[in-house]
Amino acid sequence: MRVRPQLKPISVVQRPAEVILVGRALEATYLDDVDGSVTALLRLLAEGRHTIAELPAALRALGFEVGEADVADAVRALDEVGVLLRAGSDDDLDPATRRRHESNLRFYDLFAGLHRTSTDFHRAMAAADVLLLGAGGMGSGILQSLIGLGVGWVRLVDFDTVEEKNLARQFAYGRDDVGRTKVDAARDWAARYSPGGTVVEAVHERVTDVASIRRLGAGASLVICAIDSPDDVHLLVNEACFDLGVPFVTGGLQYSTMFYWSVEPGVSACRRCLELNRQDEAATMPALLDRSVVLPAGRANRATGPVAQLLAGLVTLEAGRYLTRTDPPVAAGVYHTVELADGMATVRSPWPRHPDCPLCARVAPARSAAALSTAG
Ligand SMILES: [Zn+2]
Structure with a gap:
C-alpha cells in the first residue's frame, strides 16, 4: 500500500532535546529528540511526499542513521496519537x-x-439516512446543517404550517412561506440550496405513537427528535429506536436550560432507564413526593435564533458522530445542559442503566455485557 503519511497542520514546538506536538487545546504530545531526528522526520511528514518505505532513505540523506523498523514504529506511534493523515x-x-x-x-x-x-x-455521511422528527426552530436548523454536511437522505416529519412568529428563528422559511406546511417549505429550501444533494422526503404528519415512529424510521440509520409533543415523545422515540435498532439524538430548551442527549440501544443507558432511575429517587426521597405542583410550568417558546441555532448545532454534531463514527458519541446516556441564565454554565450528567429496564434487557446478552463493562 503506497500510503503517504502527512502531519496534520498542528503546532510543533521545539525545546532542548524535545519536541511538543500541540493540536487539541487539552492534549499535547511530548517527544524526546536528542539528536534532532524526530524534528527531521516531522518536517518530512509535514511535506507528505514520502511513503513510509521511502522515509528512512530521506532521513539518511539528511545525515540521520535510522533503520526501517524505527521509522515505521515512529510513524505508527504518531498515527496513534492522531497527528497523521493520508496525503492525497x-x-x-x-x-x-x-x-x-x-x-x-x-x-x-x-x-x-x-x-x-x-x-x-x-462517504459515510453521504450514504446515511436520517429520520428527522420536527421542522421547527431546532429541526429546521438541523435539516440545514445536515444538508450542508451532505447527508444522503432525510425523511422530514412535521404537522405545522409556517407562521409569522417562526421567522424569528426558523431560517429555512421566508415571508412567502407563511401558511405553507413546514415540510414542503423546508424541502423546497433544500432543493434550492443544494440541488442534486440531500434527498429530502417531506411527510406532513403528527407523531403520536411508537408504531408511527417505527414506520417512519424504516430504513433510517439514525433518528433525530426535534419535537416536544406528545409529552412522552422521548419515551416513544426511545422504544421505537430499540425496535429499529438505531440510535437517536434529541435536544431542546426547558425554561432557561438548553439540553441535548442521545441513546444508542444496547450500548448506552436509555431514556426508559432514566425514567426508572427517577422513579427510584422519588420513592427513596419522600420529600420529592410531598412537593405538589401549584402551577404547572408554562410552554412559552423563548428559543431565539441563536438559541435554536446553537441547539441545532450541538444535536447535529452528535448526529454526525453516529453517522460517520469520527469519534464516539459524547451524549449517549449523558445529559448535557447549557444554562442560558447563568453565564452559559455547562453541565454533563451521565445516567446509569436501570437493572429493570425492559428495553435494555431485550438486547443480545453478549452485546449488552460488553456495553455494560465499558459504560461504567
Ligand atoms: Zn434502558
Whole structure:
C-alpha cells in the first residue's frame, strides 16, 4: 500500500532535546529528540511526499542513521496519537465534490488517520439516512446543517404550517412561506440550496405513537427528535429506536436550560432507564413526593435564533458522530445542559442503566455485557 503519511497542520514546538506536538487545546504530545531526528522526520511528514518505505532513505540523506523498523514504529506511534493523515486522500473524490465539501473534509481531518480518511467519513455521511422528527426552530436548523454536511437522505416529519412568529428563528422559511406546511417549505429550501444533494422526503404528519415512529424510521440509520409533543415523545422515540435498532439524538430548551442527549440501544443507558432511575429517587426521597405542583410550568417558546441555532448545532454534531463514527458519541446516556441564565454554565450528567429496564434487557446478552463493562 503506497500510503503517504502527512502531519496534520498542528503546532510543533521545539525545546532542548524535545519536541511538543500541540493540536487539541487539552492534549499535547511530548517527544524526546536528542539528536534532532524526530524534528527531521516531522518536517518530512509535514511535506507528505514520502511513503513510509521511502522515509528512512530521506532521513539518511539528511545525515540521520535510522533503520526501517524505527521509522515505521515512529510513524505508527504518531498515527496513534492522531497527528497523521493520508496525503492525497481527497483525490478519491471528484473535483466538484471536493470543492463543495472542502470545509467538511477539513473538519473530518481532525479525526482522520492512516486507516480512516476524511473521504471515508464524507462517504459515510453521504450514504446515511436520517429520520428527522420536527421542522421547527431546532429541526429546521438541523435539516440545514445536515444538508450542508451532505447527508444522503432525510425523511422530514412535521404537522405545522409556517407562521409569522417562526421567522424569528426558523431560517429555512421566508415571508412567502407563511401558511405553507413546514415540510414542503423546508424541502423546497433544500432543493434550492443544494440541488442534486440531500434527498429530502417531506411527510406532513403528527407523531403520536411508537408504531408511527417505527414506520417512519424504516430504513433510517439514525433518528433525530426535534419535537416536544406528545409529552412522552422521548419515551416513544426511545422504544421505537430499540425496535429499529438505531440510535437517536434529541435536544431542546426547558425554561432557561438548553439540553441535548442521545441513546444508542444496547450500548448506552436509555431514556426508559432514566425514567426508572427517577422513579427510584422519588420513592427513596419522600420529600420529592410531598412537593405538589401549584402551577404547572408554562410552554412559552423563548428559543431565539441563536438559541435554536446553537441547539441545532450541538444535536447535529452528535448526529454526525453516529453517522460517520469520527469519534464516539459524547451524549449517549449523558445529559448535557447549557444554562442560558447563568453565564452559559455547562453541565454533563451521565445516567446509569436501570437493572429493570425492559428495553435494555431485550438486547443480545453478549452485546449488552460488553456495553455494560465499558459504560461504567
Ligand atoms: Zn434502558
